[in-house]
Amino acid sequence: MTLGLYIHVPFCVRKCRYCDFISYPYTKGAAGIYLDSLFKEIEMYGGILPEHDKILTSVFIGGGTPTCLPVEKLLSVLEKVNKNFHLPPGCEITVEANPGTVGRRSLALLRKGGVNRLSLGVQAFQDNILAVLGRVHTAAEAAGAVRAAREAGFENLNLDLIYGIPGQTGEDWLESLDQATALGPEHIAAYGLQLEAGTPLEQAVSSGGLEPCSEDLELFMYQTAIDYLTGRDYVHYEISNFARSGRESVHNLNYWLNQSYLGIGPAAHSYLQGERFANDSTIKGYAGSLAQGKLPVAARDAAIVRHEMAETMFLGLRLLKGVHLEAFYHRFGRRAEDIYRVEITSLREAGLVELADGYLRLTAKGLPLGNEVFKEFVCSHY
Structure with missing residues (x-):
């Protein structure tokens, strides 16, 4: 990893x-x-x-x-x-x-x-x-x-x-x-x-x-x-x-590639070993947990696969290259084109995304409207 x-x-x-x-x-x-x-x-x-x-x-x-x-x-x-x-x-x-x-x-x-x-x-x-x-x-x-x-x-x-x-x-x-x-x-x-x-x-x-x-x-x-x-x-x-x-x-x-990261310090967020978690945001709470020999985690959320897929889509679409569809398939064992067929078809018809060289990416028209595009994937699986 x-x-x-x-x-x-x-x-x-x-x-x-x-x-x-x-x-x-x-x-x-x-x-x-x-x-x-x-x-x-x-x-x-x-x-x-x-x-x-x-x-x-x-x-x-x-x-x-x-x-x-x-x-x-x-x-x-x-x-x-x-x-x-x-x-x-x-x-x-x-x-x-x-x-x-x-x-x-x-x-x-x-x-x-x-x-x-x-x-x-x-x-x-x-x-x-x-x-x-x-x-x-x-x-x-x-x-x-x-x-x-x-x-x-x-x-x-x-x-x-x-x-x-x-x-x-x-x-x-x-x-x-x-x-x-x-x-x-x-x-x-x-x-x-x-x-x-x-x-x-x-x-x-x-x-x-x-x-x-x-x-x-x-x-x-x-x-x-x-x-x-x-x-x-x-x-x-x-x-x-x-x-x-x-x-x-x-x-x-x-x-943006939705890979693992560890956040330390007050209010820091992590995505590690299939789990998302966040530290206590106050210095007092953060320090108090550690003084007791405990990690200062205030919230945990197991990464449900459908959430992880949605995050991989909208984070990857921030990149100009877009989401590498074959990498998505290897990661999840399912094709994004099948999971998000309705969303991708609608966004392509609106001219906001395109399929090119094995990637799904924002078009020039879609770049300034990225947040609207991302919502399609978030709302679909959250």
Whole structure:
């Protein structure tokens, strides 16, 4: 079995206005409790997993903002992983970072400590747009972080960008794409903003304080990203992700191919040995379970085959290649074309999916309507 490892760091300097992920304000005391507990969880899995299940395809440290922890603490997490799991040569090791929380010293230490991929949450290159999002960095700091990462020896960089932000114009978006590509990252993730209920940004829009981006402008921005980035030798390999050839995210591909992954840390999710489970989302509950020698799992769900098939379909359709139909058959012993005959026929007639080279994939028309396509498979078998 191949296994992706995700480590959740639930702290931020300040929570962004659009974020609904589990995160807490960073304090030294809370971070100490978290790290002690995280080390226990890593050791527990190192002790209970069979050796062949501890071979990692990737490690991804996300959040939150992992780099709000002192860099020495982050490196101690990786050391603990190295002692309890098997990392093959060249294993992709990613750390997410906010440009306002890294500098030359911390980046140099991360690279020396084995991190070989850095994912920077840039989001935009206009300070007024960053203020709308509630980011803690400026456009100049983002560009400086990229340069510092190169000086530190990072040869695999991802930049996250967001479109569809209230007040953002088509010209702003094009400028962000232009400045991002000028920095030469190997990977760019271009996400449409999701106004999650209850977040400060959603409340500002709902109350009329901010004008939301129109659907037409958001669609224009998405198509602009595709045209601009593919025209500059980035491969559009997933709905929102673009990479230089060979620089696709190993960790995220593992998710989209519905393979096994282990999540550790508060609120982390896992799909392991035919079961999906999630950790307690509070630091107190998470630490309390581990202090008693118990894994901090708050919810479990056995992977029912029909659910697993549906997930394999809609996750695979996120990839530009689509779902490999022969691989689906080998995994489940049944053909997707038979199980989902009605759904596939309807979606093909609507021009949203197509069969090509042994794959079922979204068409150009279907790409911006991906969520509508995915619902057909989810509703069919959930």
